Amino acid sequence: MDVDDDGYDMGQYGASRLRGLLRTCQAHKENVVNALKLGGGIIGVLLFFSIVRALVQPTTLPSFEVVSSPNDNRVHKYVVLPNGLRTLLVSDPKCDQAAAAMDVGVGALEDPVERQGLAHFLEHMLFLGSQKYPMENEYSSYIHRNAGSNNAHTAQSSTNFYFTVHKNSLEGALDRFAQFFIAPLLNPNGAAREVNAVNNEHTKNLQDDNWRMWQLRKHLANPEHPFHKFSTGNLETLDKQDTLDYLWAFYQQYYGSASNMRLVVVGQEPVPQLQEWVQQYFAAVPAKSPFVPQPANVPLWAETGIKVLVQPIADVQKLLLVWELPPLLKKYRAMVPQFVRYIMAGQFEGSLYHHLKEQNWVEGIDLDVNNIRGFSFLDVEIFLTEEGVKHADDVTRAWFQYLRLVQEQGLKCKIWKRQLEMEQLSFRFQQKPKLEDFVSDTATDMQTLEAADILGSPKNFKCDEQLLRTVFASITPSSMLQFIVSSVPYSLDSHEPIYGTSYSKHRLNASLLMEWSVAKPTADMALPGDNSYVPKVFTVFFNPENKHEISRLHTPAGLVAWHQPSQYFADPKLVFTCLVTYPHLRTNITATLLLSIYAALLNDLLEAPLYPASEAGMSGGYDATGITLQLLVSGYTDPSSKVLMVLLMAAKRSLFTKARFDVMKEQLVKVQLNKKFDNAYVYALRVLRPVLLTSPSATPAEQAAILNATTFEQLEEFVTSLAEAPNQIQCLGFGNIIQTQVTEYSTQVAATFQRVPVDETHSKDFIVLPEGRDTTVDVPAPNPDDVNSVLLSIYEFPVKSSTDAMALELIQFILDQDAYAQLRTQEQLGYVVGTYGTTVHAQRYNVSLYQVLIQSGEQSPQYLDERAEAFLSSAVDILYEQTDDELWNAKVGLWQSKWPVPLKLTEEFQTVFTEISSHTFQFTRAWDEGQALGDITREHVLEVYDRVLLNKEKRRKARLLIYGKGKTADPSERSMNPVSLDGLKQWKEGLDMLRG
Ligand SMILES: [Zn+2]
Incomplete structure (x- = not known):
C-alpha cells in the first residue's frame, strides 16, 4: 500500500487531470475483454446478484452544479451534508465496480517538527481497525473479498484514502470506510508494529534518486517554511515514547472537522440511494470548526542564485532549475502551469528543446509546476547527454534566451487559447480515467476547484496576460536554484541528513547571472506555430450497441x-x-x-x-x-x-x-x-x-x-x-x-x-523448472549500497487446461489478503509484501506462476522464504475451510478483477492486441475463463495447491534471493540446489523448454 506516498509526483492540482500536456502513446497493459458479447455463464449469475434496492427518499441538502463532458453518461450530484462534508455522488448504472475516496485537507505540512512523518503514520494507522470493526485489516479484507482494491497517500497538504469494490458491495465498504473518520482504534500494539511498515517504506526509498532529490529540495527550503520538514517519517522521527499521544492529538485536531474533507462516491445505484448511504454512514463525522491553515509568510527557499552540485545514485545527468512562483493554486482557471509547460518544454520546431537537441546536449525535458497550498514552485528537469553535462551553463543560458523570446512575443492570449482549444477537445471526448484515479483525484480537486470545474470542464477558464507576465517575471537568474546532478566526481562537502545525499552549494557567479539576465534569443528559436493535426471530422462508423465480431x-x-x-x-x-x-x-x-x-x-x-x-x-x-x-x-x-x-x-x-x-x-x-x-x-x-x-x-x-x-x-x-x-x-x-x-x-x-x-513466427522459449528439486538463485544486491533484501519465490505450473490455470490463480486470489495480514501487518517482514498469480499465454504453451514477493530492510532473504513457506503450509486450512459460498464469491471476485469493463478505447484494444501479439488468438478468453472457473471444485483447488505449492516431490519451485548490504547466504542451506547468476545459462541448458 501507499507506494505513491508523499508529494513529489503529485503537485496537487497540477498533477491531476488538467495537466495532460504530453500525452504518451503507451496503451494500458490491463487485460480487458468485451464482456457485453457474453451471455449466460458466470455473467448471467453476476446479473442475478444485482439486487434491486428499495429507494429511500433522502432529505434535501444544499447542492452545487457540476459540468460534465458530453461524452460522460454518469449522473453527478454535489451536495453538502449537515456536518459540512462536501460530497460528489456519481451514479453509473453500467459500472461493474463502485468506488469512493476521501480527501482530508491535512498533510505533511502540518507535522509537528518533533514528529516528522506523523500525518503519514496516521494514514497507515487508520487501516488497523475501528471501534465498530475492531479487527485489523477488516476494511481491506472486505474490499478484497469483494473484488476491489484500496490505497492511500499522504501529500504535502492532503491525505487521500480510496477504494474500489464490486458494484454490489458498496454499502458495506462505505460503512467500514467511514469509520476511519469517525472512531478509529489507533491501538498501541498496532502502532508499535506499524511504525516498522513506515520505516520499511522509507528504507525502500533510500536509494531512489527521485526521493533523494525531493528531500534535497526540502532541505534547501527555508527552515521557517513548513515545506522544509521530512514528510514520510522513519523510526528515528516516529518511534518515540509518546507518539501515540501525538497521533491522537493530530487526529482530533485535523480529522475533527468534516468541512476539511471531500468525499466522492461512485456506484451503480441512483443518486438518491447513494445520498442516503452517505448520510447514513458519514453523518457521524464530527462537525467541529474547521482547521484554517496559516500561510508561511516567508520565502520558500533559504537562498537563491545558487548552484548545487549533486551526486546521484544511478548514472544520470541532469540539470534541474527551480524557482518559487507566486501562489497559483487558487488561480487555476488561468491555466498557467499548462501554458508554461507548453511554451517552455514543448518539442515543436523552434522550441528550446529543439535548439538543445541540435547540439546533442539533451535527452529530454520535463517541466512541472508544483502547486501546493499557499505556495508554488517551478521544476524544470533537463536530461543531459555526457556532452551536455560539460555545457550545463550553456544549457541554462539557452533557457534564459528562449525565456526572453517568450517574454517579448509569447505571453499572448492568442497562444494561450490554443491550449484552451486542446483542453476543450479533450474534454468533449473525455475518456474515463481508472476509477480509483477518478475518485482520488476528484476528491483532491474538490479541495480547491469550484464545483463547476471538478470534472475537468474548461468552460470557465480565462486567459490572464497580466498573471502570465507576473509569473514569467519571477523566473530570473538570481531567484533560481540551479542543480547539476551528475555522476562526474565533484568534490562535495555536504550531506543531506535524512537520505545522506552528497552535494555542495555555491553562489552563482555574478557575471554569469548578469550574462543570463540579458541573454538574447538565437536565430533558430521560434514560438509554436499552427497545429495541422487538430481533428475536424468526427464521424462515428459503428454503434457499440450492435454486436461486432473480430x-x-x-x-x-x-x-x-x-x-x-x-x-x-x-x-x-x-x-x-x-x-x-x-x-x-x-x-x-x-x-x-x-x-x-x-x-x-x-x-x-x-x-x-x-x-x-x-x-x-x-x-x-x-x-x-x-x-x-x-x-x-x-x-x-x-x-x-x-x-x-x-x-x-x-x-x-x-x-x-x-x-x-x-x-x-x-x-x-x-x-x-x-x-x-x-x-x-x-x-x-x-x-x-x-x-x-x-x-x-x-x-x-x-x-x-x-x-x-x-x-x-x-x-x-x-x-x-x-x-x-x-x-x-x-x-x-x-x-x-x-x-x-x-x-x-x-x-x-x-x-x-x-x-x-513468411508465415511462421516464434516467440521466446519458456524454461520448465525441475520437478521435486527446489532451486535457489543467490544474487548479491545489484546496488551494493542497498540494504534491502528480496525474496521472489516462483512456483511454476505448466498447465494443460484452462481449469488448472484458473485454479492456481484462484488460490492466489483467495490467499492474497491473508498473506498480507500475516507477513506484513503481523510479522512486519517488510513494506513490499505480496503474492502474484500470472498465467503466461504463448503460441504453443501456457504456464501458470504463483509468486511470493517480499522486500525487507532487516531480514535475510532466506528467513523471508522460511516465513513465506510457513504461511503456505498453514494456509491450506483456509482453503480447506472455504464454504461453497466463499469459494463462489472468490471466483466472481477473481473474474471481475481480471476482466473489468474497459474505461478507455486503448484498454479495450489491449485485450484483443494481447491475443495477437502472443499468437494465441483466443478472443473469447474472458468467456472461457469464466466457464473454467465455474467448473472448479474445492477438491480441485486443494489438489492443485498440494501439487504446485506444498508437495516438495512434485512442485517446481525456484527462489530468487537478493542479499542486501551486509547480508550473505547461510552456507548451512546448501541443500537448496544453489545456482549463481553467472551459472544460469548452463543450468538452463540442462532443462526442458516449452518451445515458443
Ligand atoms: Zn505509506
Whole structure:
C-alpha cells in the first residue's frame, strides 16, 4: 500500500487531470475483454446478484452544479451534508465496480517538527481497525473479498484514502470506510508494529534518486517554511515514547472537522440511494470548526542564485532549475502551469528543446509546476547527454534566451487559447480515467476547484496576460536554484541528513547571472506555430450497441490484418498497430538490440514533426520488443492517415546521423546499466525473473556491453539488411475505422516493410523448472549500497487446461489478503509484501506462476522464504475451510478483477492486441475463463495447491534471493540446489523448454 506516498509526483492540482500536456502513446497493459458479447455463464449469475434496492427518499441538502463532458453518461450530484462534508455522488448504472475516496485537507505540512512523518503514520494507522470493526485489516479484507482494491497517500497538504469494490458491495465498504473518520482504534500494539511498515517504506526509498532529490529540495527550503520538514517519517522521527499521544492529538485536531474533507462516491445505484448511504454512514463525522491553515509568510527557499552540485545514485545527468512562483493554486482557471509547460518544454520546431537537441546536449525535458497550498514552485528537469553535462551553463543560458523570446512575443492570449482549444477537445471526448484515479483525484480537486470545474470542464477558464507576465517575471537568474546532478566526481562537502545525499552549494557567479539576465534569443528559436493535426471530422462508423465480431481481412500471404470495432465506445477514435516480426533474428541478442536502436532512431526523427499531433490527442511511434518492431497510431480517426504517412516516411528514408546514433546508444546503455539502481524487488521481477525463465535472455550488463560495442556502420548495415529480410506482419485496426481503411493502412505498412513474406513466427522459449528439486538463485544486491533484501519465490505450473490455470490463480486470489495480514501487518517482514498469480499465454504453451514477493530492510532473504513457506503450509486450512459460498464469491471476485469493463478505447484494444501479439488468438478468453472457473471444485483447488505449492516431490519451485548490504547466504542451506547468476545459462541448458 501507499507506494505513491508523499508529494513529489503529485503537485496537487497540477498533477491531476488538467495537466495532460504530453500525452504518451503507451496503451494500458490491463487485460480487458468485451464482456457485453457474453451471455449466460458466470455473467448471467453476476446479473442475478444485482439486487434491486428499495429507494429511500433522502432529505434535501444544499447542492452545487457540476459540468460534465458530453461524452460522460454518469449522473453527478454535489451536495453538502449537515456536518459540512462536501460530497460528489456519481451514479453509473453500467459500472461493474463502485468506488469512493476521501480527501482530508491535512498533510505533511502540518507535522509537528518533533514528529516528522506523523500525518503519514496516521494514514497507515487508520487501516488497523475501528471501534465498530475492531479487527485489523477488516476494511481491506472486505474490499478484497469483494473484488476491489484500496490505497492511500499522504501529500504535502492532503491525505487521500480510496477504494474500489464490486458494484454490489458498496454499502458495506462505505460503512467500514467511514469509520476511519469517525472512531478509529489507533491501538498501541498496532502502532508499535506499524511504525516498522513506515520505516520499511522509507528504507525502500533510500536509494531512489527521485526521493533523494525531493528531500534535497526540502532541505534547501527555508527552515521557517513548513515545506522544509521530512514528510514520510522513519523510526528515528516516529518511534518515540509518546507518539501515540501525538497521533491522537493530530487526529482530533485535523480529522475533527468534516468541512476539511471531500468525499466522492461512485456506484451503480441512483443518486438518491447513494445520498442516503452517505448520510447514513458519514453523518457521524464530527462537525467541529474547521482547521484554517496559516500561510508561511516567508520565502520558500533559504537562498537563491545558487548552484548545487549533486551526486546521484544511478548514472544520470541532469540539470534541474527551480524557482518559487507566486501562489497559483487558487488561480487555476488561468491555466498557467499548462501554458508554461507548453511554451517552455514543448518539442515543436523552434522550441528550446529543439535548439538543445541540435547540439546533442539533451535527452529530454520535463517541466512541472508544483502547486501546493499557499505556495508554488517551478521544476524544470533537463536530461543531459555526457556532452551536455560539460555545457550545463550553456544549457541554462539557452533557457534564459528562449525565456526572453517568450517574454517579448509569447505571453499572448492568442497562444494561450490554443491550449484552451486542446483542453476543450479533450474534454468533449473525455475518456474515463481508472476509477480509483477518478475518485482520488476528484476528491483532491474538490479541495480547491469550484464545483463547476471538478470534472475537468474548461468552460470557465480565462486567459490572464497580466498573471502570465507576473509569473514569467519571477523566473530570473538570481531567484533560481540551479542543480547539476551528475555522476562526474565533484568534490562535495555536504550531506543531506535524512537520505545522506552528497552535494555542495555555491553562489552563482555574478557575471554569469548578469550574462543570463540579458541573454538574447538565437536565430533558430521560434514560438509554436499552427497545429495541422487538430481533428475536424468526427464521424462515428459503428454503434457499440450492435454486436461486432473480430474479423480477419483478406490480405496477401505474410500480411495478416484484423479489424474490430469497439463494443463500448462511440468515439471518433481508433488504434491502428502493426507488428513486423523477423523470425530469423530469433536467437540473436545483438540483432534484437540493433532493432531497439533502430526504433529509437525512428522515434527521434519523428519527435518534432509529430509533436503537434501529440498536442492534438494523437500518438504515433515505433517500439521494438525482441524480434518484433511495432508501429502504432492512436487517437482521432480524422488525422490518423496523416500520422501514419509521417511514420512510414521516416522509415522509408531512415536518414540517421552518427551523432544521433551516439546519443541513442548512450541512452539505451544507461537504461540497462541503471536497472541495478531500481528498487531491489523491481529488479527481481523485471530483470531476474525473465533471465531465469526465458531463453534466449541476457542480463542488463551483457546487453549494455553489446550495445556499447555496436557502431554506426553496423546499424546502417542492419537497417539495409532488414529491408530484404523475411518477415511477417500482423496488423490490427481497432475502434472507429472501417475495414477498407484497415486494409489500406496495412497494405501501406507492408509496402514499406515487406519484401519477403513468411508465415511462421516464434516467440521466446519458456524454461520448465525441475520437478521435486527446489532451486535457489543467490544474487548479491545489484546496488551494493542497498540494504534491502528480496525474496521472489516462483512456483511454476505448466498447465494443460484452462481449469488448472484458473485454479492456481484462484488460490492466489483467495490467499492474497491473508498473506498480507500475516507477513506484513503481523510479522512486519517488510513494506513490499505480496503474492502474484500470472498465467503466461504463448503460441504453443501456457504456464501458470504463483509468486511470493517480499522486500525487507532487516531480514535475510532466506528467513523471508522460511516465513513465506510457513504461511503456505498453514494456509491450506483456509482453503480447506472455504464454504461453497466463499469459494463462489472468490471466483466472481477473481473474474471481475481480471476482466473489468474497459474505461478507455486503448484498454479495450489491449485485450484483443494481447491475443495477437502472443499468437494465441483466443478472443473469447474472458468467456472461457469464466466457464473454467465455474467448473472448479474445492477438491480441485486443494489438489492443485498440494501439487504446485506444498508437495516438495512434485512442485517446481525456484527462489530468487537478493542479499542486501551486509547480508550473505547461510552456507548451512546448501541443500537448496544453489545456482549463481553467472551459472544460469548452463543450468538452463540442462532443462526442458516449452518451445515458443
Ligand atoms: Zn505509506
